[in-house]
Amino acid sequence: MYHAVGRRPSDGVYGLSVSPGAFRTQMEILARRGSTPLTTAALGELWRTGRALPPRPVLITFDDGYEGVHRHALPVLAEHGFAATVFVTTGWLRGAYHEGGAPDTMLDWGQVRELAATGVEIGGHSHTHPQLDQLDEVTLRAETVRCREIVTAELGGPPASFAYPYGYSTRRVRRSVRAAGFAQSLAVGNALARRRQGPYALERMTVRRSTSAAEFAQLVEGRAVARVFVVDRALTKGFAVVRGVRRVGRVTNLSGQHT
Numbered sequence: 001m002y003h004a005v006g007r008r009p010s011d012g013v014y015g016l017s018v019s020p021g022a023f024r025t026q027m028e029i030l031a032r033r034g035s036t037p038l039t040t041a042a043l044g045e046l047w048r049t050g051r052a053l054p055p056r057p058v059l060i061t062f063d064d065g066y067e068g069v070h071r072h073a074l075p076v077l078a079e080h081g082f083a084a085t086v087f088v089t090t091g092w093l094r095g096a097y098h099e100g101g102a103p104d105t106m107l108d109w110g111q112v113r114e115l116a117a118t119g120v121e122i123g124g125h126s127h128t129h130p131q132l133d134q135l136d137e138v139t140l141r142a143e144t145v146r147c148r149e150i151v152t153a154e155l156g157g158p159p160a161s162f163a164y165p166y167g168y169s170t171r172r173v174r175r176s177v178r179a180a181g182f183a184q185s186l187a188v189g190n191a192l193a194r195r196r197q198g199p200y201a202l203e204r205m206t207v208r209r210s211t212s213a214a215e216f217a218q219l220v221e222g223r224a225v226a227r228v229f230v231v232d233r234a235l236t237k238g239f240a241v242v243r244g245v246r247r248v249g250r251v252t253n254l255s256g257q258h259t
Contacts, residue, residue, distance in 0.1 A: 001061050001188060001204040004104055006068035012103040013066070017209050020072040026207070026216050027076050030058060033220060037082040039121035040161040043202075044184035047195050058220060059193070060084040061186065061204060063125055063163055065093050066104055070111040078118060086115055087125035087163035087186075090150040097150050099128050109154050116155055123161035124148055124182060131166055132173045140173065144180035161185065174200040190229035192222055205229070 004017035018026070030037065036054035038046075040061065046053055060077070062069045065088035077084055086107075091099035094108040107115075116122050124147040126132065132140055144162070152158045160183045164173065167188030177185050178200060186193075189203030197203060205219055206229075218224040 001063060001186075001206050002069075002073070003063055004066040004068050005062075005072045006066070006104075009066075009068070010104040015209055016206070017068075018207060018211070019209070020068075020076075022209075022211075022213075023073055024076050025213050026211075027060075027080055027082065029213065029217050030060075030082070030220060031080050033217075035220065037084060039083045039119075040085040040123060040184060040186060040202075041121050042083070043193075044161065044199055047199070059186075059204070061163065062086045063165075064089050064102075064129070065107045065112070065125070067107050067111065068105075070107055070115060074115060074118065074120070077120070083119060083121070085121040085123050085161060086112075087123040087161070088112060088147075088151065089125045089127070089129045089165070090147045091128040097127075101128065113155065121161065122151060122155060122159055123163060124151055124159045125163050126165050129165045131168060132164060132176075133168050133170045137172075137176075140176050141180070144177055144182070148180050148182065163187075169201065191225060 002018060004013045005020060005023050006017060007019060009017040033056060035056045035058045037058050037060050040059055043057065043059060060082060061084065062073065065086060069086055090097050092102035092106050093112065094106055112122060126143045127146040128143065130143060132143065135143065148159060158181060162177050162182040162185040164185060164187055169187055174185065184199040184202065186202050186204055188206060190205050191203045193202045193204065205225065207216065215228060219228065
């Protein structure tokens with residue numbers, strides 16, 4: 001899971017960004033390893049139909065829709081013939097649907113169409129990038145449906161895949177994403193994706209500014225995953241408890257049973 005690719009991204013996304021040089025090195029590692037990148041939609045289809053995966057399958061995904069994905073990542077992907085998926089926050093992209101709030105320079109819809117024309121899958125990542133598990137039912141549905149409608153209108157066909165903002169989801173959120181028409185969705189989890197996780201809770205590993213080439217090579221081999229992400233996993237468990245409490249409190253307040 002990537003976010004911004006750039007030399008000098010904003011402070012807000014710097015830690016989750018990678019430099020263009022680091023991205024090139026990481027793709028070279030995948031090429032030397034003999035990896036076969038797939039789109040998220042292709043992986044979902046293979047698992048649904050029971051067909052065999054290609055050798056050393058890997059998903060290369062980008063969340064949010066930063067402009068550097070087009071400027072820096074796309075040429076490298078094209079050099080290697082690598083498939084990828086970009087999950088766009090439709091209200092953050094430059095253009096007619098812009099809602100504000102984006103943390104850095106984002107793609108415009110012309111660039112999104114260029115990405116799609118090269119075979120990059122364009123997936124949904126909500127409309128305004130909220131914490132979906134904290135939303136009421138009406139707003140949750142609006143975030144997923146609006147995102148899908150905009151991508152459909154701009155690209156001439158509906159997106160098949162979704163990624164949860166912040167990586168958080170609950171059973172309620174997953175049902176909403178499925179009801180909106182998405183066939184599969186990605187979380188974070190910082191673990192290898194497994195078929196048993198189900199199509200709406202597939203896990204990914206975060207690539208950061210601090211991810212070294214050696215560490216990246218270990219991760220794509222499935223080694224040292226638990227060690228690299230031990231802090232992330234502990235924080236995720238803690239956040240899950242806090243978020244559950246917040247959600248219960250919000251619902252209780254809205255019902256008028258407690259203040």
